[in-house]
Amino acid sequence: MFKYDRFQQEAIDHINNGHSVIVSAPTGAGKTAIAEHVIDTCINNNTGVIYTAPIKALSNQKFRDFQNRLGDNIGILTGDISLNPEAPVLIMTTEIFRNKILDDQESLKKYRWIIFDEVHYLDNEERGTVWEESLIFLPSHMNLLALSATIPNIKQIAEWIESIHNKPVQTVVETERPVPLHFLFQCQNQVVDSLPALKNIKGLPELPYKFHRQNPRTGYGLNKIGPLIKHIREREGFPCIYFVFGRRRAEDLAKDLCRFDLLPKDDCGKITALYEELCRKFDLTRERSAQEMSDLVKKGIAFHHAGMLPTLKEVIERLFTSRLLKVIFTTETFALGINMPSRSVVFDDLRKFYGRYVRNLKTRDFYQMAGRAGRRSIDTEGYVYCRINPAKLSYNDINRVIYGSPEEVHSQLNTSYATVLNLYEKYRDDLYKIYPLSLHYFQCRKEEQKEALRLIEAKLNLLKDNGYIKNGELTPKGQFAKTVYGYELLLSELYERNVLEQLDEFGLGIMAAAAVFEPRKNQQMLNLSKSARRIRAVCEEIYAHIKQLEISRRIYPLSKEPYFHLSGSIESWLRGTSFEKTLLLTDTDEGEIVRYFRMSVQILREIGDSEVASPLLKEKIRETARVINRDIIDAEKQLRET
Ligand SMILES: Nc1ncnc2c1ncn2[C@@H]1O[C@H](COP(=O)(O)OP(=O)(O)OP(=O)(O)O)[C@@H](O)[C@H]1O
Ligand SMILES: [Mg+2]
Numbered sequence: 001m002f003k004y005d006r007f008q009q010e011a012i013d014h015i016n017n018g019h020s021v022i023v024s025a026p027t028g029a030g031k032t033a034i035a036e037h038v039i040d041t042c043i044n045n046n047t048g049v050i051y052t053a054p055i056k057a058l059s060n061q062k063f064r065d066f067q068n069r070l071g072d073n074i075g076i077l078t079g080d081i082s083l084n085p086e087a088p089v090l091i092m093t094t095e096i097f098r099n100k101i102l103d104d105q106e107s108l109k110k111y112r113w114i115i116f117d118e119v120h121y122l123d124n125e126e127r128g129t130v131w132e133e134s135l136i137f138l139p140s141h142m143n144l145l146a147l148s149a150t151i152p153n154i155k156q157i158a159e160w161i162e163s164i165h166n167k168p169v170q171t172v173v174e175t176e177r178p179v180p181l182h183f184l185f186q187c188q189n190q191v192v193d194s195l196p197a198l199k200n201i202k203g204l205p206e207l208p209y210k211f212h213r214q215n216p217r218t219g220y221g222l223n224k225i226g227p228l229i230k231h232i233r234e235r236e237g238f239p240c241i242y243f244v245f246g247r248r249r250a251e252d253l254a255k256d257l258c259r260f261d262l263l264p265k266d267d268c269g270k271i272t273a274l275y276e277e278l279c280r281k282f283d284l285t286r287e288r289s290a291q292e293m294s295d296l297v298k299k300g301i302a303f304h305h306a307g308m309l310p311t312l313k314e315v316i317e318r319l320f321t322s323r324l325l326k327v328i329f330t331t332e333t334f335a336l337g338i339n340m341p342s343r344s345v346v347f348d349d350l351r352k353f354y355g356r357y358v359r360n361l362k363t364r365d366f367y368q369m370a371g372r373a374g375r376r377s378i379d380t381e382g383y384v385y386c387r388i389n390p391a392k393l394s395y396n397d398i399n400r401v402i403y404g405s406p407e408e409v410h411s412q413l414n415t416s417y418a419t420v421l422n423l424y425e426k427y428r429d430d431l432y433k434i435y436p437l438s439l440h441y442f443q444c445r446k447e448e449q450k451e452a453l454r455l456i457e458a459k460l461n462l463l464k465d466n467g468y469i470k471n472g473e474l475t476p477k478g479q480f481a482k483t484v485y486g487y488e489l490l491l492s493e494l495y496e497r498n499v500l501e502q503l504d505e506f507g508l509g510i511m512a513a514a515a516v517f518e519p520r521k522n523q524q525m526l527n528l529s530k531s532a533r534r535i536r537a538v539c540e541e542i543y544a545h546i547k548q549l550e551i552s553r554r555i556y557p558l559s560k561e562p563y564f565h566l567s568g569s570i571e572s573w574l575r576g577t578s579f580e581k582t583l584l585l586t587d588t589d590e591g592e593i594v595r596y597f598r599m600s601v602q603i604l605r606e607i608g609d610s611e612v613a614s615p616l617l618k619e620k621i622r623e624t625a626r627v628i629n630r631d632i633i634d635a636e637k638q639l640r641e642t
Contacts, residue, residue, distance in 0.1 A: 002377075005030060007174035011145075012037050014170040020144035020161070022119070024154040025174035027371025028341060031147040035115050038145050039066070039089050043073060048088040048111035052097050052134075054121045054336065056080075057313075059091050060639055061338055062117075066091070079602045080635040094121070094130050095485070101137045102422040103482070108139055118336065119146040120364070120409050122157070122439065125355065128412030133419060135161060136437050144169065149368055153408040160442040179374030182381045183402060184231075186223050187388040191231045195399065204390045223387050225257060228346070229327070237344035237383050238262070238300075238326040241334065243369050244348040247305040247589070250329040253348070254296055254303040262300035262326040271324040272298055278318055282311040282638070288580075289590065290315070300326035304334060307589030311638055335369040344383040345373040350393055350401050360397050364406040413440035413452060414557070417468075417489065420459050421482035425474055432456065458553045466549070467496065476612040483610045487515045487603060489559050493542045500607070501617050503535070505624040506571050510535050512600035512624075513570045514562040525565050526585065532567035539564075566596055573597065574624070579632050597633045601625045 004012065007025055011034045014021045025031055035051065042049040053059045056078055063076045066089065075087030077096055094116070100107055114134075122131040138144060144161070148154065158169040184191060185198045192198050232240055244250045263271065275297045276285075284290040290312055296302055302325055304316045319325045320340055332352075334340065347369070350361050374382020388398065423431040435441055435453050444452070463469050468478035481492040494500050494511065503511060510532050519525075528536065539562045550558050568585040583590055607613060608621035631637075 002033075004033065005174070005178070007172050008033050011170075011172045014172070015041065015143075015145065018143065020167065020169045021172060022144075022146040022148065022154055022158050022161075022169060023172045023174075024148045024151050025172075026150050026177045027335075027368055028374070028376070029174055029178055030376070031117070032339075035117065035145060035147065036069075038113050038115060039070070042113055043070070043088060045112075046088075047113075048090065049113040049115065050097060050108070050111045051089065051091045051115045051117065052094045053091065053117045054094065054124075054127070055333065056093070056635075057333065058117070058336060058338055059093060061317075063091050063639065065339075076639070078635075079605075080598045080629075081639055083636065083640065094127075094134055098130050098134045098137075099485070101134060101139065102419065105139055108142070111142060113143050113145060114138065116144070116146045118149070119157075120148045120151050123407075123409040123412060125412050129414050129416070129419075132411060132413055132439050133415075135439070136164060136434070138165060140165070148409075149364060149371075150175065150406050151364070151409050152405055156443070157409060157439070160439050163442070164437045177371065177374070177382075178376050179379055179382050181370060181373060181384050184383060184385045185388055185398075186228050186231075186385060187390060189223055189227060191228060191385075195395075195402070198388070198398070199395060204388070205394045206396060223389070225253060226260070228385065228387070229257065229260060229262075232344055232346075232383070232385070233262070235344075235383065239320065239323060239342045240327045240344040240346060241340070241342045241369075241372050242327055242329045242346040242348065243335070244329055244331060245352040247307045247331065249348065250303040250305050250331060254301050254327075254329045257301050257327065257329075258296055258299055260299070263298070263324075267300070267324055268298055271300065271319065271322075274322060274324065275315070275319060278315040282315055283632075284309070284311055284315065287312070297325070300324070302328050304328055304330040306331065306333060306591055306595070308591040309632065310591060310594055310635070311632065313591070314638065332365070332369065335372055341372055341375040342382075343373065343375065343379050344385060345370055346385040346387065348387055349389070350386055350398060360393070361401050362407050363401060363404045366401050367406065411438065411440035411443050413438050415456055415459065416485055417459055417463060418482050418485045420456065420463065421468065421474060421478050421488075424460065424463075424469060425482070428472060431460070455555065458555050462549055462553055462555065468492070479612045480607075480610050484603065484606050487560065489546045490515060490539065490542060490562060491603075491607065493546070494539070495607075495612075497538075497542075499538055501614060503620075505620055505627065506574055507531055507535055508604060508621060508624045509570045509574045509600065509628060510564070510567045511539070511562075512604050513566040513596060514539060514564045515560070515603055516599040517563045517566050517596050518560075519563050519565050523565060524587065525563075526568055528564060528567050529571060532564060532571065536562075536564045536567075566593070569593060570597065570600065570628070573633075574627050576627075594633055597628055598635055601629045601633070604628075 008030055011021050011023050015038055023031055039049055053062060059078050066074045070089055073087055073089050075084030075090045077085050077092040079093060122128050154171050158171045161169045184193045187198060187201050187204060190201055279285050279290050302316045304313055320328055351358050352361055370384045373384050423434060435456060440452050441449055467475055468481055477492050477496045480495045481488040484491045543561055546559050566586060569582045572585055573582045604621050604625045608618050
């Protein structure tokens with residue numbers, strides 16, 4: 001055990017005084033220790049505590065970490081995993097917590113604390129609403145511990161929560177990093193060890209390239225990876241996390257680096273043995289992807305991204321924590337909360353794709369990743385290397401990314417139809433009085449507030465005019481819709497038209513996979529079977545109708561469109577085919593297939609849990625979900641057995 005830092009002690013004192021707390025501290029500062037204090041306190045007092053994390057990899061890691069300390073007192077509930085769900089310390093996704101608050105508060109009675117890890121997710125465009133709703137409807141018997149990366153408006157967030165719950169919310173801020181960061185740059189193939197030194201490299205413009213008269217794209221020497229790795233090695237900068245913004249890029253760089261052998265002979269034997277043991281444990285020995293990775297691993301290199309099998313990702317994570325891996329090429333999700341520190345971090349680029357276009361990294365995102373450099377009590381400094389292409393970035397751009405102040409957290413409120421229905425059930429038309437409780441209302445200007453309220457009204461009216469609500473009550477269709485977050489209108493129409501009831505197990509699988517699937521740009525759809533074509537025709541007709549309804553009422557973003565790219569694979573998987581053969585029926589990455597199949601199981605379960613589904617439909621759904629959720633798709637197995 002260590003001695004608490006000032007900010008940890010301050011937070012713990014507030015907690016001991018029974019107060020809710022929001023903590024803002026840099027990546028790797030030690031926020032978990034505060035969460036652990038709450039957990040220990042609750043166990044000692046015989047009450048319960050809920051811990052929510054934004055991504056499943058993080059929930060799983062926390063489950064494993066806490067399990068070592070807490071044994072049977074820990075449980076996890078994430079939509080595709082449910083282990084020991086009555087435990088006093090319960091890890092869940094924020095979505096599940098929100099659903100429970102809205103629909104099943106009774107089950108939260110014994111939990112006196114809620115911990116939101118990475119609460120700056122409030123600002124996430126797609127999922128931020130879930131955090132906001134969880135905070136708005138926080139049951140009064142629960143205290144709050146919210147942990148955030150560095151954000152400048154933490155006081156404002158605390159004031160907002162205080163204003164709606166009438167109880168004090170203390171703020172604790174830490175700005176210093178326990179291990180300081182040292183920034184280095186590679187530009188025109190030279191590596192320099194400060195931003196001012198970068199200025200001396202010929203060719204780096206002061207201003208963004210778009211302000212340049214002549215075309216700056218010509219004449220720049222491209223950065224090569226060899227000299228960079230050599231530099232890191234000479235500085236004893238391994239282990240190193242190399243962040244890239246693209247899966248193929250991660251793989252290509254890893255394979256390119258394979259020319260170098262980064263491991264001493266002894267370690268090569270050790271890592272090979274460990275890798276083989278882990279592959280056996282996770283049942284990966286026959287997977288081609290695991291075999292391919294093996295050549296890299298032997299040289300101390302690996303890659304890690306969302307397109308990989310979740311089990312292989314976990315093997316790589318474990319290799320990395322063993323300290324035998326020297327360089328891991330990975331995408332951004334690796335930066336989130338997972339305790340995977342290294343001595344160096346490399347940024348392949350300081351720009352990334354933000355939904356619509358490529359732009360410079362937000363300072364907050366930059367530090368989420370950069371903060372992985374420098375391990376407490378091991379390193380005196382963490383090295384952060386930025387690879388600079390002067391045709392794309394100016395000196396001022398770089399300065400802003402690194403030394404600008406982190407962006408404020410802004411509400412991304414976008415109330416779902418399911419939430420509107422759940423609230424309507426409780427508050428009827430008083431649900432409009434809920435909006436002024438939101439962070440959105442707290443932060444926004446008059447016009448934005450008006451627009452937000454208009455959107456809620458438009459959604460409610462759409463639901464009223466289309467048979468979800470009649471005479472002030474939810475109809476069966478409305479009851480159905482309120483449990484299928486994210487896919488409300490499509491699935492409810494299918495339900496109402498009796499389509500769901502008529503589908504067999506294959507049809508249900510096809511439909512679920514289409515609801516959740518999101519194709520890449522220009523991704524081809526392979527040939528569909530007759531039944532898939534039939535289901536697609538119905539879904540497309542329904543979706544066209546929904547889209548037209550939403551456009552005419554100026555509702556945005558539009559409901560998600562169904563895509564049938566995975567129909568062939570899920571049919572084959574449901575027939576009992578091996579995963580390997582199933583892969584051949586799509587050009588989607590294997591890790592993505594696992595993810596979408598798991599999401600399909602989840603949505604099927606949500607449909608099956610609906611009170612208005614017929615016993616026959618429930619039975620068919622149980623069977624479909626059971627068959628999909630086998631072998632490599634079964635997330636629980638990965639957690640339970642290894
Ligand atoms: N007071 C302390 N003294 C020494 N080491 C500490 C202290 N507090 C935490 N640590 C160690 O620091 C490391 C990082 O801690 P932790 O994972 O809690 O960071 P975090 O603030 O949650 O960061 P992230 O933004 O990545 O979630 C852990 O290995 C932890 O054991
Ligand atoms: Mg953390």
